[in-house]
Amino acid sequence: MAYSTDHELVLDFPILIGDIGGTNARFAIVVDSYAEPRQFPVVQTADHETIDDAIQSVLDQTNILPRSAVLAVAGPVDGDEIDLTNCHWVVRPRQMIETFGFRDIVVLNDFEAQALAVVALGEEHLEKIGGGEAETTGSRVVLGPGTGLGVAGLVHARRTWIPVPGEGGHVDLGPRSERDREIFPHLERIEGRISAEQILCGRGLVNLYRAIAKADGKEASWTEPAEITQAGLAHNEPIASEALDLFVTYLGRLAGDLALVFMSRGGVYLTGGIAQKIVPALKNGLFRSAFEDKAPHRNLLAGMPVFVITHPLAALMGLAAYARTPARFGVETAGRRWRAS
Template sequence: MIQTVMALVGDIGGTNARFALVKPGSTELTEIVTLKCADYENIEFACQAYFDQVGIKGVEQACLAFACPVQQEEIRLTNNPWCFTRRSLKDALGLTSLKIVNDFTAMALGMLNLKPEEKIQFGGGEGLTDMARLVIGPGTGLGVSGLIKANDDWIPLASEGGHINFAPIDELDVIIWRHLHSRFGRVSVERLLCGQGLVNLYEALAEHTRFEPQFTHPSEVVEAALNATDPRAVEALDRFCRILGTVAGDNVLTLGARGGVYLCGGILPRVREFFLQSSFREAFEAKGRFVGYMESIPVWLCVAEQPGLVGAAAALFNEEVAG
């Protein structure tokens, strides 16, 4: 095995650890491998297993994105027992340079490197080139970030925007809010706009119609909605898209994101055709006196396979991104 001049990039969550190699200064991925986190005692062993699998001794530079807070020296994953320090990982892998970023920071940077075939525009115009952009993605949770142009680079904004309050817009929203308030007290938008959030919506609508819920997993709700076998599932998925439109529009106004909006995460690509026919765009633009402002803003649905890895590669050589 050889020591490579390539750099290591990774996108590590609760279930999977995705790795790839990139040339310095490039976002073109090679040797993409996905490993199951449960198969390895720690991140060091997972990285070494990756090196063994692709036939290299190691690397000198790495940027790894983790699904957890990354501001401290000690990194403790949220849905994964792995825990390590920056210094211990750098030493264990023999690195001269190590960047550690949040997974949604990497996701945001990945949006800037999408190929034309990796994004689908959903309304709006071309967007203002150097203006702020919004990145929002429902998956296991709801990630929210912004991209701000600084000199020749883009700065991804660290955000906990998924935890803002859910603000009902119509009577059905109020009914949904009451259902969730009785269970959770405070109702954040993430309680609705993630995998479990889709189940929460379905259960709220089932209760409202005095129907015994049939599904407990997001994939079951999605399947029933796409096949139109349960009207509550169809309504839950449409309401999911509508609320996402409202929340994305609110964030556009807050950030001044006239450069456009990127939609990412694991849910939307699976329901692409349903989403593109949904009330998302109507809700996105429904901002009263600012309808004209919203109508011009482009929204892109990301359908890329590895945007997190591409974003980690972009973060590695972006001097504006701390890690």
């Protein structure tokens, strides 16, 4: 596998960009350095046996032949076969080069792309959830509950934005209040532990909802995250309302922890479909209270702004910005770039 530093990397246009999640895959083509991405309809991962099949279905919709590809995938990028955490697809860049004739393929973590989007989007795509003003070059954190729970950092050094990918959604999350201690014994665990993702994602909301029902000896009426969210926002079922309140509380706790880790004076950014759908719940005060409740650093957290990214294709915008001008971003390509021989 060839390696080049970020400042040496130049990708040949047109460039296929793709944001590959556990449920949905979003693709677009960047024709040149100035054009807006040409987007395609969202692809359901369950509808295609492989990612190559999905890409072919997209390319069948256009007469543009991409010469490079930049893909962001929901999972750690390691080796020539990249497994997605919450999807059956396996990304094989060498095989893609043979199949589609790409000259270059760069594969990033999906929340690395979300981090890139933070500096690619304007204020019109951000909904503020309290705090002070974001420092222009301050460090930032991006996290988002979706099919899973993604986390990434973004730091600024030497006039370059450097995304910091990771698997922060799998850190431990434990009980703190008396009510937490009543509910947590009923949460579904993975090998004995409760990670943040066991609560702060779509299936996690269902997990939390069921645990509340069991703790109170009541019947759980809903089985889908969207049903619980809708009932919680409408306040027409007490269990759903509490589940949504606790969801935003726990999200606030985790966001505050990550803000301390990264000293995020540039802000904390919530992304993904769930965050966009629950903005009213995020603004009811519980999220912000939990975010700031970090003695002895309450005042520090109080000054840090939190934003909900409202752009429906934020990751694609981040990938497009990177594809156009890789030198603007300190993206490590070692082990994550494949080139045609």
